[in-house]
Amino acid sequence: MFLKYFYDDSLAQASYMVGCQATGEAAIVDPSRNIEAYIRTAEKQGFTITAALETHIHADFVSGSIELSDRTGATVYHSAEGERNGGYSFPASVNTAPVRHKDTINIGKTVFEVLHTPGHTPEHISFLLTDGANPKKPIGIFTGDFVFVGDVGRPDLLEKSVGVKDSATKGASQMFESLKQFKQLDDYLQVWPGHGAGSSCGKALGAVPTTTVGYEKQFNPALQYDDEQSFSDFLLDGQPEPPAYFKEMKELNKGVTGLLGAIEQPVEFAYSEEKIRELAQDEQALVVDTRPSSLYSQGHLAGTINIPYPDGFLEWMGWLTDYRLNVYLIAEPEVKASLAEAFYSIGIDNVRGFFSPKNVSQAKEQRTYETVPPSEIKELKREDKIRIVDVRFENEWNAERIPGAIHVMLGSLQEEAEEKIPHDKPVAVHCASGKRSAIAASILLNKGYEVKNIGGGFAKWKADSLETEKP
Structure with missing residues (x-):
């Protein structure tokens, strides 16, 4: 055998x-x-x-x-x-x-x-x-x-x-x-x-x-x-x-999966700031910037969301992708085959194209956000100048959290942010370590929030002996 x-x-x-x-x-x-x-x-x-x-x-x-x-x-x-x-x-x-x-x-x-x-x-x-x-x-x-x-x-x-x-x-x-x-x-x-x-x-x-x-x-x-x-x-x-x-x-998986050979293969587009912006504003499209969050935070195009590749990439694409939308990626050319294969493994068959990220950092109109230490957020919170948003899973939130934080799990943020998070002041977003909150920051920016990412997340907040509470 x-x-x-x-x-x-x-x-x-x-x-x-x-x-x-x-x-x-x-x-x-x-x-x-x-x-x-x-x-x-x-x-x-x-x-x-x-x-x-x-x-x-x-x-x-x-x-x-x-x-x-x-x-x-x-x-x-x-x-x-x-x-x-x-x-x-x-x-x-x-x-x-x-x-x-x-x-x-x-x-x-x-x-x-x-x-x-x-x-x-x-x-x-x-x-x-x-x-x-x-x-x-x-x-x-x-x-x-x-x-x-x-x-x-x-x-x-x-x-x-x-x-x-x-x-x-x-x-x-x-x-x-x-x-x-x-x-x-x-x-x-x-x-x-x-x-x-x-x-x-x-x-x-x-x-x-x-x-x-x-x-x-x-x-x-x-x-x-x-x-x-x-x-x-x-x-x-x-x-x-x-x-x-x-x-x-x-x-x-009940038996209706299409064959890979029938999928329209994604196209590698020449970089175009105008084209990416157009797609990012298209209600039938999703543009994902796969660069590390450290690069995305320093300069990115409005309307794109940041899901860094490869760490946790497929899981969060599955969480955040509407299967009815056409998907476009800002990704290094050498990983496009691996990315397409990953998408197909969870049934996202409508990946339409790739853009190289090499020129994004030189785009005419860029947005940025800051990653700041917990101590700075604590001071802003004390002065009531910021609102804290926790995007961890429910079990993490139920175990321990920052007093006064609003909880919206990352996977639900696209649908629930406007309902649960007021626009009256800037928001500081956090997860356990800072990876998920970087994704969340990109989503909130697209919804018009002024955003800061809490560096090191909840783990760093606790390590700095800042106040937490248990339900």
Whole structure:
């Protein structure tokens, strides 16, 4: 048997190739949309990819199953559990095979046994893998978003992202029962999860890529509960807000994802200050300046927002992008291919063009903003000359905050700023360290606020022993 691990750092997403060397067949578990790495590996190993195995309808990335089916003729194995046959709706051109609990899938001499493991989603399944060389006992389990290293899948996404009423508590109950099933597995079994640290599909995922059933039984906090209500309270407490784009992914991954080959490729435009300004004012366009916030703050074009690449870029693009808009980027030419690939991985297929940033700093009409130390903001606050805006997540705000601050989480700032933040005085914006608040500063500038960014964020505010409060 052949087993290979693939990992997308920008999405903290894992996928796997399982191949039978005796027959030359291979399957991909939870493939990402860019399938080139799978194709290259299959060619190198002499495999034909005959199957794509889906654990569930993903919320955080576009599945590559349809892409694989189109390119290789692979059969897409997906859950038929949960309501409405799992919720999938693949086009007739895709060869699909719905599976249920205890069904088996044979890829050459390797065998995948389907286990229905609802909780993260109602249709979620896991795959217990048996190597044909040792057919008496399985070797491990692909858990998707069911069990992670040190965590389990969050059950609240359908309610928070899609609006399915009461699905969070129902999902927590289902997860409790699914974990009973997991605890019955042999300790030696390897666990191959669908995500690592940094994913929003759980609240405390570990950074180690794989684990074992036995280790998780002993050390995973979610597996230490015998009482369902205590477990549910633990699981639902402290789950962060899901990125806005999760709702889009849930719809795309039911089976309607377009093929990459059909996407209109973005154009590299010659730099034009006038053209960028025109697009930045277009209600049907979004212009994103990907330069570091230190450069953006020193001079940028009105109407653009600043999401620095690469740190956190994809997450905040998913939060802040209206999928109906045409996207234009101010970005270095050498990263445009990586940027386009990143966008496609979360279904933003309408990236229309790139501008080089080399001339932005010489633009005739530029805007700037200051990054100032907490001590300066404290003094302005004491004199009632500034308003503090906290753009951290809800759980961060609930843990501790600056007295008198207004809370508008960054992902909601585009829609809620005007309603919650008066224009009567300048605003000082902060997050935990200063990265998110730099993005927020660009958004608030476009809405007509006079903005300062608090250098070092809440961490620096506390380090300087300035006043905080707990609710």
